[in-house]
Structure formats: C-alpha cells, structure tokens
Amino acid sequence: MRFLSLLAGTLLALPLHAAQLTVELADGVHTWDTAQLLSHPLAQEVRIANDVSYKREMTYRVVPMSALLGGVSPQNHLQAVATDGFAAELSAGPLLQNRGARAWLAIEDPAQPWPSLGAGKHSAGPFYLVWTDPQAGDIGPEQWPYAVAKVRLLASVAERFPALTPDPALAADDPVNLGFALFQKHCLACHRLNGAGDAQVGPDLNMPHSPTEYFTADYLKLYIRNPQDLRQWPQARMPAIPAEVLSDGELNQVIGYLQHMAQRRAGN
Structure with a gap:
C-alpha cells in the first residue's frame, strides 16, 4: 500500500x-x-x-x-x-x-x-x-x-519504397517524376500507394483502384482542391489544397503521376 x-x-x-x-x-x-x-x-x-x-x-x-x-x-x-x-x-x-x-x-x-x-x-x-x-x-x-x-x-522515399517510383526509363524532368516529387511533399504524409508508405491516415491511392479510374479529371481536381465541394462529410480529414499551395500546373503533374502509377499497380 x-x-x-x-x-x-x-x-x-x-x-x-x-x-x-x-x-x-x-x-x-x-x-x-x-x-x-x-x-x-x-x-x-x-x-x-x-x-x-x-x-x-x-x-x-x-x-x-x-x-x-x-x-x-x-x-x-x-x-x-x-x-x-x-x-x-x-x-x-x-x-x-x-x-x-x-x-x-x-x-x-x-x-x-x-x-x-x-x-x-x-x-x-x-x-x-x-x-x-x-x-x-x-x-x-x-x-x-x-x-x-x-x-x-x-533513406529517401524512393530508396525505402520502390513501389512508389515511376518507370525508371522516364527522364528526371519528365512531368511524371515532377508529379512524384509533389506527391511526396503534399500527399505521402497521409496516403500510401501500392501499399507503400508510412502514413496511417488516409486510404491507399492505387490499391485496389486509383482515383484516376473512378473520378473524371474535372471531379478529381475539384476533390483535391476542396473535398467538401464534392462530398460533404463533417468527419472528413482531408484539407483543401488551394492553388497557392499547389498550382494548376502542379496539380496536373500529381494527377499525371497517379495515372502513370495506375499502370504500375502492385501485382500487375
């Protein structure tokens, strides 16, 4: 006692x-x-x-x-x-x-x-x-x-998670690789892709399907800009990503990376 x-x-x-x-x-x-x-x-x-x-x-x-x-x-x-x-x-x-x-x-x-x-x-x-x-x-x-x-x-993201990397045949300045860099900065903190990544907040963005496969391009952009503009959900955790944070050109590069990785899904 x-x-x-x-x-x-x-x-x-x-x-x-x-x-x-x-x-x-x-x-x-x-x-x-x-x-x-x-x-x-x-x-x-x-x-x-x-x-x-x-x-x-x-x-x-x-x-x-x-x-x-x-x-x-x-x-x-x-x-x-x-x-x-x-x-x-x-x-x-x-x-x-x-x-x-x-x-x-x-x-x-x-x-x-x-x-x-x-x-x-x-x-x-x-x-x-x-x-x-x-x-x-x-x-x-x-x-x-x-x-x-x-x-x-x-180690770098590419070294730790090869499943996230684009086709190695692409040039370093290819828009897909530029999109990969932006994905690491803006998305990887919450999301995994192909089961790879350390985040435990948001869903995997390629397993079992990429959002580029079930969103039209315009709706995917709308969703990334502000999820509540597409689907209102009080418990939603994804923040809006305005153009001051990710320009329209950069947003296109991120979507280009996701489209590319839809063809490099784990198990394909």
Whole structure:
C-alpha cells in the first residue's frame, strides 16, 4: 500500500500534459521531454504571423530544429511522425537553415496549454513544427506537422519504397517524376500507394483502384482542391489544397503521376 501511495503521489506531481520527443539520428536515439525543451539554452519566443493549423497569429516557445539535428547534413532525409499516424517526409536542408524560411519546434507548456484545433479536437501540441518566413522556402502545409512524437533520419522515399517510383526509363524532368516529387511533399504524409508508405491516415491511392479510374479529371481536381465541394462529410480529414499551395500546373503533374502509377499497380 505504501508503494501505491508513493506511486500515486509521483503521478500527481507530474505535469498533466508532459510529453517526450524521440529523435532518431545516425549516432543513436535522443529523447527530449517537455521541461528539457522549454528550458533549452536556445529556446525563445517566436511569433507566427499566419499559422497553418490555427489560421491566425500565434506565439510559441520554440527551439530551432537545427539544434536537435546534430550530425544531419542538408542532403539527408527526415520524417516527422505524429501521434495520429501522419508521417511528413522532410528534406533536411530547409530544416537546417538559419535564415530565410526557418524551422522551429514549438513546445506546448503544460502550464499554458494551446487552444484546441476545433470542437472535439486536441491542440497542436505537445510538439509542432512551425516556420518563420515560410514563403521564402516554398514551405507547404504538409511541412507543418503537429502532435509530433518522433523525428527520424531515414533513406529517401524512393530508396525505402520502390513501389512508389515511376518507370525508371522516364527522364528526371519528365512531368511524371515532377508529379512524384509533389506527391511526396503534399500527399505521402497521409496516403500510401501500392501499399507503400508510412502514413496511417488516409486510404491507399492505387490499391485496389486509383482515383484516376473512378473520378473524371474535372471531379478529381475539384476533390483535391476542396473535398467538401464534392462530398460533404463533417468527419472528413482531408484539407483543401488551394492553388497557392499547389498550382494548376502542379496539380496536373500529381494527377499525371497517379495515372502513370495506375499502370504500375502492385501485382500487375
């Protein structure tokens, strides 16, 4: 009984929303808890003029992402994994910059919790990747993962998941390969394709059928631009992707990639 009383007292003494971030790098696994990050020597306050998740100005206690990525090179590839299965694929270069578009890990203070993201939803915490001056680096919404639990150094998407790659006979600047690059940036955080990928949020986009096979081109574009314009569903999780994020030309390239991969379905 004494042990249980001591254990209960210890649990009550812990911050209600204390969390731990895992960073897996070449030199091993590093863990940071909320208190350590809030008191990090490089921790500071930053103002985000137009926060992607909250759609308004926000101020956060942050640590530069570069400070947590010791030994990582600009040509490396990283993945930020959220508690809900969202898995953002991130080129290391932008995360390491100290000017222009700059990446920060925002830390939610249990004593001053952030607002919820909507009715019945949690906040963006406990850890959230935010950017200052994102337009300087063409940073898209999928590069703002929230509820981050883990950041890990990985091989490139093409190396890890050959089933995602277009026909190797295509030139590097072929529109299909350009669409593949855009798919990695804007779609792979939520979707798999041919059963390949780490995301656990949205459906596979080629198994058993590609959306290019059951949507007409115009309706598929409408759906990608704003799913609620095609099918209203209060619980829908796919966000709108406006032209400021993905231009019409880029959208055509993504659809071209999906059409191409419909012919490279696993098992074909």
